[in-house]
Amino acid sequence: MLFSSILFILASLLKRSIVQAIEWTPFEPVSLPLAVKSPYLNAWLPQGNGAQPISTSWPFHWPSTSHHMLGWQSMIIVDNAPFWLLGNGTFTGIKNNAVLNSVTYTPSTTSFNLTAGPVNVQLEWLSPIEVDDLTRLSIPFVYIRVTASSADGEPHDVRVSMELAANLISGDHSLAANASSIVNDDIIALKMQLQTPQPFIEINDFPEDAAAFIATKNGVGVSYEVSDDNNTGSSSTSATIQTALTNTVDSNYSSHGMNTPFDNYQIMVNVGNVSEVSSSAIFTIGVVRDPSTKYTDLTGEVLLRHPFFKANFSSDDDLISFVLNDFNRSLDSGLAFDSKVMAAANKISPNYADLLALTTRQSLSALEVTISQTVNGSWNTSDVKMFVKDMGDMGSGGVNAVSVLYSALPMYLSLAPNLLAHLLSPLLEAQQGALYTQPYAAQHLGVGFPNVTAQNAAHNFGIEESANMLILVLAHAQATKDLSLSSSYYDLLRSWTNYLVDNALTPGQQQTNPLDSIFAPNQTNLALKGVIGIAAMGSISTLLRQTQDANTYNVSDFSTASSYIQRWLSLSKSANGSYILTSYGDETSTGLLYNLFSDKILGLNLVPDSVRSTCSCCDQNRE
Numbered sequence: 001m002l003f004s005s006i007l008f009i010l011a012s013l014l015k016r017s018i019v020q021a022i023e024w025t026p027f028e029p030v031s032l033p034l035a036v037k038s039p040y041l042n043a044w045l046p047q048g049n050g051a052q053p054i055s056t057s058w059p060f061h062w063p064s065t066s067h068h069m070l071g072w073q074s075m076i077i078v079d080n081a082p083f084w085l086l087g088n089g090t091f092t093g094i095k096n097n098a099v100l101n102s103v104t105y106t107p108s109t110t111s112f113n114l115t116a117g118p119v120n121v122q123l124e125w126l127s128p129i130e131v132d133d134l135t136r137l138s139i140p141f142v143y144i145r146v147t148a149s150s151a152d153g154e155p156h157d158v159r160v161s162m163e164l165a166a167n168l169i170s171g172d173h174s175l176a177a178n179a180s181s182i183v184n185d186d187i188i189a190l191k192m193q194l195q196t197p198q199p200f201i202e203i204n205d206f207p208e209d210a211a212a213f214i215a216t217k218n219g220v221g222v223s224y225e226v227s228d229d230n231n232t233g234s235s236s237t238s239a240t241i242q243t244a245l246t247n248t249v250d251s252n253y254s255s256h257g258m259n260t261p262f263d264n265y266q267i268m269v270n271v272g273n274v275s276e277v278s279s280s281a282i283f284t285i286g287v288v289r290d291p292s293t294k295y296t297d298l299t300g301e302v303l304l305r306h307p308f309f310k311a312n313f314s315s316d317d318d319l320i321s322f323v324l325n326d327f328n329r330s331l332d333s334g335l336a337f338d339s340k341v342m343a344a345a346n347k348i349s350p351n352y353a354d355l356l357a358l359t360t361r362q363s364l365s366a367l368e369v370t371i372s373q374t375v376n377g378s379w380n381t382s383d384v385k386m387f388v389k390d391m392g393d394m395g396s397g398g399v400n401a402v403s404v405l406y407s408a409l410p411m412y413l414s415l416a417p418n419l420l421a422h423l424l425s426p427l428l429e430a431q432q433g434a435l436y437t438q439p440y441a442a443q444h445l446g447v448g449f450p451n452v453t454a455q456n457a458a459h460n461f462g463i464e465e466s467a468n469m470l471i472l473v474l475a476h477a478q479a480t481k482d483l484s485l486s487s488s489y490y491d492l493l494r495s496w497t498n499y500l501v502d503n504a505l506t507p508g509q510q511q512t513n514p515l516d517s518i519f520a521p522n523q524t525n526l527a528l529k530g531v532i533g534i535a536a537m538g539s540i541s542t543l544l545r546q547t548q549d550a551n552t553y554n555v556s557d558f559s560t561a562s563s564y565i566q567r568w569l570s571l572s573k574s575a576n577g578s579y580i581l582t583s584y585g586d587e588t589s590t591g592l593l594y595n596l597f598s599d600k601i602l603g604l605n606l607v608p609d610s611v612r613s614t615c616s617c618c619d620q621n622r623e
């Protein structure tokens with residue numbers, strides 16, 4: 001998914017043409033991440049041809065097709081005059097839009113600089129991506145901070161309203177939502193749910209079993225209202241702008257679908273007079289599902305799994321209080337995370353750093369961190385499993401698609417190699433045991449996220465997936481020094497290695513990553529990956545002191561890996577020896593050996609330097 005996004009963005013870079021005088025740092029992307037934290041809190045602002053600024057646009061749930069529009073709107077009311085910051089609604093038919101000056105984004109934050117009349121506004125969307133803290137990583141909430149300051153030196157009265165329709169909780173807007181509020185000394189939160197939720201069902205990529213929230217810290221000047229489009233103070237048909245909302249929850253929602261009229265869940269913060277010194281309103285939005293995934297093993301046994309944060313918080317109140325009181329820390333942590341990502345990426349290239357600014361949040365937001373519940377109801381935090389929803393349709397639509405994990409390996413290695421264990425263990429566990437009968441590794445854990453279903457299906461990616469798994473397991477062991485995965489699943493890993501020994505050199509009609517769209521037989525790149533997989537097992541064997549296997553698979557004189565790489569070279573080189581073919585014997589093809597990168601990352605030194613120089617472009621293309 002990381003790669004697919006990068007390719008997608010590169011493609012758009014080539015065709016973009018900027019007309020408006022908006023400043024972009026680092027560049028104008030295809031789509032800007034807004035509320036991007038979990039598979040079902042994944043809101044974006046599409047850019048590109050004809051795109052309007054945020055103050056006249058609705059955000060979209062990923063993947064941003066027409067039925068994914070989200071009815072989110074935000075207004076800043078300056079000296080009683082409303083200006084739109086977000087959304088494309090109107091107020092009594094009038095729409096004053098704040099003017100967008102610039103957009104900046106980092107791995108954790110997207111920030112809009114706007115002008116609303118005499119006031120400067122900074123609108124920031126922060127995703128707390130806490131790769132070192134599974135509790136925080138699993139909390140499906142983002143922050144929105146609206147900061148205002150006077151642009152003309154005069155004091156100005158400022159209120160900020162944030163309003164959500166109920167779209168996040170269903171892809172079918174004819175269904176009825178309900179509403180409740182949590183109001184205490186610390187917080188005000190509005191909750192929306194389907195009146196008839198359907199567990200583990202998706203409609204149009206939306207969950208049908210979620211509760212969504214909008215919340216803020218309680219205090220002087222904070223008000224709320226759950227109403228509908230026919231009644232809301234800030235919305236289309238109401239004649240006057242209110243100084244405060246009614247602090248009531250409409251209970252008439254059950255009489256109509258969520259879009260007839262639209263339900264509105266709205267919070268307003270009266271910031272008071274702003275001067276040159278800025279003042280802020282801080283909101284949080286979240287989408288909570290529990291249980292979060294349904295795991296089915298090969299015997300058909302079902303185990304419901306729950307979000308990791310359940311072990312820390314027993315109620316919505318606790319969770320949301322924690323989130324809101326964690327804002328200052330999250331802000332600092334976001335800055336630290338941004339520096340870490342940028343430093344790692346800049347070692348490769350500044351362009352790569354720019355791409356990571358955009359794709360890191362996206363990649364990590366596809367994760368669901370789960371735990372199980374013991375028979376007596378307590379949470380088992382030793383049983384951590386992470387599931388990746390295939391948001392880009394790049395992993396054949398599968399949960400924990402092995403090709404997606406392989407593509408994201410550089411990101412995990414530089415940010416959080418320990419997470420690989422939680423991603424790989426469900427795949428390994430599903431294939432351990434007699435019920436799994438394929439000689440090679442599976443592609444994924446089923447296609448029905450949030451259903452996670454062990455697979456025992458024949459497929460045409462045996463070399464690709466077996467090698468990917470061996471490479472991923474070794475990369476994790478090397479980076480973390482944790483040998484528990486490799487030792488627990490040693491026999492399974494060895495059986496995949498033996499499959500590679502039998503098949504890697506003559507891939508025949510087997511295919512590599514579907515993204516490559518190369519369908520020729522006997523692909524050199526695939527054969528190379530298979531041999532790298534064998535050598536990876538050699539290193540795993542060495543780490544576990546399995547001397548005999550190490551001698552067989554390792555890169556050393558007379559080993560299988562070494563003799564295979566020599567044979568691979570003679571099969572893959574063009575007749576005149578000057579370049580590497582895409583497929584054996586096809587002199588018209590030149591290979592792009594992106595799999596060389598794993599040889600390098602793992603330090604195997606399998607492929608002779610002479611091949612690297614024959615194909616100098618290879619490394620940059622996939623890292």
Ligand SMILES: *[C@@H]1O[C@H](CO)[C@@H](O)[C@H](O)[C@H]1NC(C)=O
Nearest residue numbers: 051052056057058088089090
């Ligand atoms: C916003 O709404 C106006 C009509 O009210 C419409 O002309 C315009 O295309 C809309 N913009 C977007 C980005 O949807």
Ligand SMILES: *[C@@H]1O[C@H](CO)[C@@H](O)[C@H](O)[C@H]1NC(C)=O
Nearest residue numbers: 101102113114115120121122
């Ligand atoms: C926002 O843009 C304005 C106008 O370009 C500029 O004066 C101001 O410093 C910017 N604010 C921030 C926080 O970047």
Ligand SMILES: *[C@@H]1O[C@H](CO)[C@@H](O)[C@H](O)[C@H]1NC(C)=O
Nearest residue numbers: 178179180193194195196197
């Ligand atoms: C909303 O619906 C859900 C699901 O049926 C239910 O659990 C919850 O109690 C309802 N809330 C209100 C305020 O009616």
Ligand SMILES: *[C@@H]1O[C@H](CO)[C@@H](O)[C@H](O)[C@H]1NC(C)=O
Nearest residue numbers: 228229230237255256260261
């Ligand atoms: C909302 O307003 C529209 C237009 O005025 C009206 O047709 C509709 O019946 C109203 N709906 C409700 C639930 O009040």
Ligand SMILES: *[C@@H]1O[C@H](CO)[C@@H](O)[C@H](O)[C@H]1NC(C)=O
Nearest residue numbers: 231250252253255256260261
């Ligand atoms: C509730 O909704 C019904 C039909 O949608 C409408 O006729 C009625 O006026 C509404 N009641 C209130 C108090 O808004």
Ligand SMILES: *[C@@H]1O[C@H](CO)[C@@H](O)[C@H](O)[C@H]1NC(C)=O
Nearest residue numbers: 154155156157158272273274
């Ligand atoms: C804001 O400042 C103006 C001008 O100084 C003053 O008249 C007004 O009362 C102040 N409003 C608040 C809410 O303090």
Ligand SMILES: *[C@@H]1O[C@H](CO)[C@@H](O)[C@H](O)[C@H]1NC(C)=O
Nearest residue numbers: 133135136311312313322381
């Ligand atoms: C969650 O609970 C664990 C175990 O009690 C604790 O170590 C951790 O600090 C808690 N995390 C947060 C974010 O509160």
Ligand SMILES: *[C@@H]1O[C@H](CO)[C@@H](O)[C@H](O)[C@H]1NC(C)=O
Nearest residue numbers: 217323324325326327328329
């Ligand atoms: C966050 O920091 C600001 C000052 O920067 C402070 O006013 C505010 O009270 C802090 N918020 C919390 C929840 O600690």
Ligand SMILES: *[C@@H]1O[C@H](CO)[C@@H](O)[C@H](O)[C@H]1NC(C)=O
Nearest residue numbers: 373374375376377378379380
């Ligand atoms: C539930 O089981 C866990 C693990 O067996 C144990 O640690 C815990 O004390 C038990 N809790 C209760 C309330 O019995």
Ligand SMILES: *[C@@H]1O[C@H](CO)[C@@H](O)[C@H](O)[C@H]1NC(C)=O
Nearest residue numbers: 373374375380381382383384
């Ligand atoms: C918790 O999970 C671990 C790892 O899966 C397992 O070994 C252990 O038995 C579980 N504990 C309980 C009390 O179910």
Ligand SMILES: *[C@@H]1O[C@H](CO)[C@@H](O)[C@H](O)[C@H]1NC(C)=O
Nearest residue numbers: 200201202447448449450451
């Ligand atoms: C999950 O599985 C259930 C029952 O097998 C099925 O009805 C549902 O559509 C699946 N969900 C998704 C998102 O595929």
Ligand SMILES: *[C@@H]1O[C@H](CO)[C@@H](O)[C@H](O)[C@H]1NC(C)=O
Nearest residue numbers: 506507508509521522571584
């Ligand atoms: C693949 O290569 C092997 C070894 O050169 C050859 O025997 C086989 O016929 C090739 N298969 C295809 C489908 O071209």
